[in-house]
Amino acid sequence: MNFPTALTMPYVTETDGRIERSYDIFSLLLKNRIIMLGTPINDTVANLIVAQLLYLAREDSSKPISMYINSPGGQVYAGMAIYDTMQQIECPVSTVAVGFTASFGTILLTAGTKGMRYALPNATIHMHQPLGGAQGQATDIQIQAQEILR
Template sequence: MKYKMFVKACEDCEKGEESVGPLTLQEQIWKAQLENFREIYLNGEINNNVIEKVVAQIQNINRRDDMLETQVLNYGREPITVYINSPGGRVFESFAVVSAIKTSKTPVRTVALGEAMSGGFLILLAGHERYAMPFAWLMYHELGSGSIGKAADVREYSEHLDELQKMITDFVTTNSLITEEALEDCHQRKSDWYMNVVEAMELEVIDGLWPLDLNSAEVPSEDGEAIEEE
C-alpha cells in the first residue's frame, strides 16, 4: 500500500505538484525503480518468459503513458529501451515481442549488447530506433525444424514453415537494406549470416552505436582495424 501511495506521489510530481519532505532510503530505491522501469533486459534464450518480462512491460508502460496523456498537459512519452543479449529461441515468442514493439505507441529503442541472433536479430530489427554496442554481433539464419511424424503431418508443417519464413523474409527486407536475393543466397548456402556493427550499419539493420555518444568514435571493422564514424 505504501508503495502504491509513493507511485501516486510520483505521478503527482509529474503533474507539477511538489513532494513534501526528504525521501527515505526505501523511497529513494522505489524512485530509482520507477525511473528505470523503461529499461527492459532480454537476456538469454527466447521462450515463454519473454511474454511476462518484455511484452507485458511494454504494454504496461503504454497503458501508463495513455493515462498520463489524459492527465498531464503536453505529456511526452519517454522511450522504452530493450537491451538484447540473446542467441535466439522460439519463433512465436520472438514474433510476440516483435508485435509488442511494432504496435507500441510509446517509442521503443532496441540495443544489442553482446549478441542478437536468430529471434534476437528479429527483435532488434523491430525497434523504432536500433543500436548496438561496439563489439556486439548479430546473426540471421533460415528457420530450422526438427519435426517428425507421419508424411502428411511433415508436409503440412513444411508448408506452415514456408509461410513463417516468408513472413520473416518480408520483415527483414522491409526494415533494412538486406535484399531478398541476399537472404535466399544465405538459405541456399545453409549457413548463418554473422554481421558486426559496421556491416549492420551499412545494411541499416541498426541506426548507430550505443551509447549514443560513441557515434563520433572509432568502431571495429571486419578486418579488425578501426573505422571512424562521422
C-alpha cells in the same frame, strides 16, 4: 536460464529528502523505460517482456522504450509474442544490441522503430535460415513447412 536470485540481484537505493527507496536493478531500469533481454527466449521470458512492454505503453504511449538485447534467440512462438507486442504498442521502441544477438534475438533487434535500431561497438549480430523438424502425416509436414517459410 539463470535469473538473478535475491543473493545475486543488485539493488539500488534512492534518497529523496528523508525517504529512501530500494529497487532491484531491473525494477529501476523499468522505471526509466528500459527493458533488458539478457537470456534465451522462452515462454516465461516472453511473458515478462510482453508484460513490461504493455505496462510502459499504458503508462505513457508517447514516450520511447529502450530494449537492450543480449540473447542467442530461442523459441519462435515465444519470440513472436514479443515481436507482435512491439509492433502493436504505440510507443516507439529503440533496440540496442549488446554483447551477442542471434536468431530470434536478432529479429527482435530489427523489430525496433525505424531509425532507432542500434548496436554497441563490440556487439555481434548473427542470423541464420529458419530451422525446423517435421514428422507425422504428409499434410502435417506440409503445414509445418509452410509455417517455416512464412
